[in-house]
Amino acid sequence: MSQPANRGDRRVSVASHTVLTLWALAVVLPLAWTFFSSLKDSRSINISPFALPQVWRWDNYVRAWNTIGVARYLGNTVIVVGTALVLVMILGAMTAYVLARFRFRGNAFIYYLILLGNTFPIFLAVVPLFFVLKNSGLLGTYQGLILVYVAYAYPFTVFFLHSFFKTLSQEIYEAAQVDGAGDWRTFFQVMLPMAKPGLASVAIFNFLGLWNQYLLPTVLNPNKNMYVLSQGLYSMASQQGYNVDYGGLFAAVVITIAPVLLAYVIFQRQLQGGVSAGTMK
Amino acid sequence: MRGRNLERISFFAVFLGLPLALYVFFVVSPILQAFYYSLTDWSGYDANPGFIGMTNYANLLHDNLFWTALRNNAVLAVVLPVVTIVLALALATLVTVGGSSRGQTRGVTGAGVYRVVSFFPYTIPAIVTGILWQQVYSPQGGLLNGFLSAIGFDNLANTPWLGDPHLALGAIIVAIVWSFVGFYMVLFVAAIKGIPAEIYEASRLDGAGSLRTAVQITVPLIRDNINTAVVYMAILGLDAFTYMAILAPTGGPNNQALVVTQYLYSNFTTAKYGYAIAMGVVLALVTLLVSIGVLVSSRKQEVEL
Numbered sequence: 001m002s003q004p005a006n007r008g009d010r011r012v013s014v015a016s017h018t019v020l021t022l023w024a025l026a027v028v029l030p031l032a033w034t035f036f037s038s039l040k041d042s043r044s045i046n047i048s049p050f051a052l053p054q055v056w057r058w059d060n061y062v063r064a065w066n067t068i069g070v071a072r073y074l075g076n077t078v079i080v081v082g083t084a085l086v087l088v089m090i091l092g093a094m095t096a097y098v099l100a101r102f103r104f105r106g107n108a109f110i111y112y113l114i115l116l117g118n119t120f121p122i123f124l125a126v127v128p129l130f131f132v133l134k135n136s137g138l139l140g141t142y143q144g145l146i147l148v149y150v151a152y153a154y155p156f157t158v159f160f161l162h163s164f165f166k167t168l169s170q171e172i173y174e175a176a177q178v179d180g181a182g183d184w185r186t187f188f189q190v191m192l193p194m195a196k197p198g199l200a201s202v203a204i205f206n207f208l209g210l211w212n213q214y215l216l217p218t219v220l221n222p223n224k225n226m227y228v229l230s231q232g233l234y235s236m237a238s239q240q241g242y243n244v245d246y247g248g249l250f251a252a253v254v255i256t257i258a259p260v261l262l263a264y265v266i267f268q269r270q271l272q273g274g275v276s277a278g279t280m281k
Numbered sequence: 282m283r284g285r286n287l288e289r290i291s292f293f294a295v296f297l298g299l300p301l302a303l304y305v306f307f308v309v310s311p312i313l314q315a316f317y318y319s320l321t322d323w324s325g326y327d328a329n330p331g332f333i334g335m336t337n338y339a340n341l342l343h344d345n346l347f348w349t350a351l352r353n354n355a356v357l358a359v360v361l362p363v364v365t366i367v368l369a370l371a372l373a374t375l376v377t378v379g380g381s382s383r384g385q386t387r388g389v390t391g392a393g394v395y396r397v398v399s400f401f402p403y404t405i406p407a408i409v410t411g412i413l414w415q416q417v418y419s420p421q422g423g424l425l426n427g428f429l430s431a432i433g434f435d436n437l438a439n440t441p442w443l444g445d446p447h448l449a450l451g452a453i454i455v456a457i458v459w460s461f462v463g464f465y466m467v468l469f470v471a472a473i474k475g476i477p478a479e480i481y482e483a484s485r486l487d488g489a490g491s492l493r494t495a496v497q498i499t500v501p502l503i504r505d506n507i508n509t510a511v512v513y514m515a516i517l518g519l520d521a522f523t524y525m526a527i528l529a530p531t532g533g534p535n536n537q538a539l540v541v542t543q544y545l546y547s548n549f550t551t552a553k554y555g556y557a558i559a560m561g562v563v564l565a566l567v568t569l570l571v572s573i574g575v576l577v578s579s580r581k582q583e584v585e586l
Contacts, residue, residue, distance in 0.1 A: 016379035049427035091300035124565040125311035151307035183292040214523040230408040237412040
């Protein structure tokens with residue numbers, strides 16, 4: 001069956017590899033440079049960007065972690081993003097399930113109301129939202145930020161899990177009903193476990209979205225002790241002048257990038273399946 | 282049956298009532314308030330802002346800074362989707378069908394590695410991408426200028442990429458494209474893999490070259506995915522707030538990289554709430570129009586096929 005590869009084919013293959021390698025370098029070089037810079041002292045970063053560190057300054061990481069406060073920012077982020085993620089997955093799945101499996105008046109209205117929130121940019125709501133939180137005493141609290149994160153990740157969660165719950169088998173649902181399981185038990189013990197693949201992709205997207213969030217904490221979380229990572233890194237990088245601790249800044253950037261990047265490399269097979277499943281309906 | 286009814290009521294209250302209350306309180310009510318407050322002169326902590334009709338919108342029409350910002354957003358909303366998608370599509374094509382065509386049509390060897398590496402930037406938060414490129418572009422020891430001087434372009438090696446009014450916006454576009462190409466490449470790869478191999482075989486037997494195959498076969502068959510990408514990247518271009526916060530603080534040189542979201546935010550921090558909210562409404566309408574526009578034009582394309 002196999003035919004000899006002709007010269008044109010080989011040329012295409014070489015050209016493909018060249019272009020792809022150039023792109024891969026464009027991705028990897030800034031990351032590698034960031035990593036090596038995180039191990040230099042601030043002065044040699046400015047002088048010779050390409051040289052490998054002469055002395056490996058692991059103390060940059062110690063400073064980033066303690067003095068600069070990455071430990072605290074990371075802790076705050078884990079509390080806020082972690083809690084919000086768990087909450088929005090539970091609440092979003094519950095709403096999606098009710099809207100997908102029960103027929104009642106107002107069902108379609110509620111569904112479109114939720115879709116609407118996915119359509120408008122956050123910037124439309126952000127100024128009134130600031131005052132909603134201020135007036136309810138939630139401004140600058142973990143609870144306030146968590147509830148806002150939940151509310152803004154909720155439309156996306158409902159939207160994608162809705163189509164997922166629609167596809168689940170009606171027979172199994174009826175069997176559970178016949179066995180005398182109530183609505184609560186049917187959901188938690190029968191339907192939710194069946195929705196696991198859908199839940200996983202949506203959870204990954206919600207995690208990346210909330211981890212990425214910068215506008216909401218900037219407006220709603222003004223207390224420096226409660227900064228999430230994006231705020232902490234911003235306040236550090238936006239300082240001007242000669243006393244910027246570049247070594248520490250690069251170390252903080254590496255600490256922020258590394259965990260998610262490593263998790264991606266380890267789980268990339270499952271993740272890429274989830275990415276295409278999540279975005280393509 | 283009484284217990285069953287009670288159970289169902291509690292079920293609906295918790296499953297629908299509770300999350301909806303949260304959603305209405307934090308999302309729907311601020312949006313509705315926004316439409317009202319954009320018609321007021323709300324500023325400071327005035328409890329009862331006065332109703333001034335369309336005055337804020339009329340002022341926006343005469344606000345040069347707002348138009349500068351809107352123009353920059355328009356540039357971003359056009360250039361970001363085009364560049365990102367063309368690059369992502371080219372890379373996805375090379376990875377899936379760019380290999381030596383001995384026997385079956387297939388991708389290059391090591392396709393998986395390229396795909397995984399390209400996705401790296403998407404796992405990095407926007408603000409960190411901003412910081413990374415702020416350092417890459419830095420005139421003092423930045424990676425780009427170091428690289429340029431290493432390959433002999435010493436005359437370019439002192440360029441202040443983010444400080445030059447002609448270069449700032451372009452430099453920022455490069456940074457944003459860098460962080461999204463891999464994501465859309467992965468999506469397109471998945472879509473292209475869904476195309477039956479026979480179609481590519483047939484096209485090759487007909488003597489179509491690689492470029493023609495990509496343009497005339499791949500693009501129409503994954504048009505839905507491309508449209509999704511256009512909408513998302515255009516919406517990103519209309520926002521761009523997080524990247525600008527680092528790469529063009531206060532709008533960049535001569536406001537050449539100022540975007541509406543930044544201008545809105547600075548009006549918010551100076552307590553011109555009504556005016557800031559009116560900008561938010563305009564931005565929301567533009568966003569809606571763009572999404573609808575892409576949707577409608579994609580429908581037309583389907584009919585033509």
